[in-house]
Amino acid sequence: MEFRRLKDIIAIVTTNPETVGGGGVPIFYAADVRERERIALYLSRILDAMVHDLENGTYFLTHH
């Protein structure tokens, strides 16, 4: 039987470092909103991952 892998957060991009922490996933700190957009866009296109917005200054990327 084949097991489906659970979805992982593969990267975090944030302008608000206090809201994220812990290990396991690379966190990219962005200076402002535009930089966050740009980093997230690059990561998304390279990793074929979807960018989600937690609406507290933090984006994360995951595969669907």
Place this chain on the structure above:
Amino acid sequence: MLAHREAIALGLALGFLFRIYMLHIDYRQYPSYPHGVIAHLSLGFIAAFLGAVAIPALLAKEYTAVTFLALAAQQFRDIRDMERKTLEKLDESELVPRGPDYIEGIARVFEGRNYLVMLVALVTSSLATWLPAVVGFVAGVILSFSLAHFRRGKMIKDIAVVRLGQVHFRGANLFVEDILIMNVGLIESRNLMERYGVGVVIEPKDDNARTTLANLGQRQAIAHEVATLLGVRKDVAEPEFTPLCRLNTATGRAALFILPVEPDKELAVTAVGKVPVLESAVRRPLRTLIGRRASD
């Protein structure tokens, strides 16, 4: 009345023509690769021959021929397998895959058609053996058209009301009317989706339709069909532009969001309406007492 040989020829001809006719009316379920068509035509020919031969062989007391029939009929089960494998392979390189349910449905249709071809050939050849050839011919033609008509199946517009829905964002969340589709992070993508995106709301007409629409395979089939017909502004590594069909579990309404190449929004509504209802997605809770009570 015809001799056996002529009756067989007539049954064979009608059966084979029926197979060609069925390939023709269902272009949507069939990707246009010429060799696939050839494979199906040759199998259809064999099926027609088997059907046409059955009764004349019995009449000529050729009982061995009839046992061969049973053996050959087994072979047609492989068609489903063949079709499933091909489509599964092709699905891997689709931007918007058909999904396993749709593939299973298509494969089943292709298997079933050969049995229909056999039936047409059988009826034609046996009638032509006992009655005037014209009767066999006419009966075969009538049977062909009625079978083709009855097995066409339902479409989404038969079980649901399909209409345009307003696409909007609440924060990062994309909605089609009150149905949540997905969370989109990138602001540029959001702008693009709000400007070019098309939302189609699918409102089930009753509880049977509601369970059908809740089926994931059915919703994937809708997304695939609309993406095929209207095109989709999506390439690899752009997961947010994948057309999605999501459900509002409170109302049973489903909504499709798509970024079509073709900007005509009404076309999207028509396209959704023409998506076939998958056999495997059909449930009939209203046929049961519990289902009817629950629907009050």
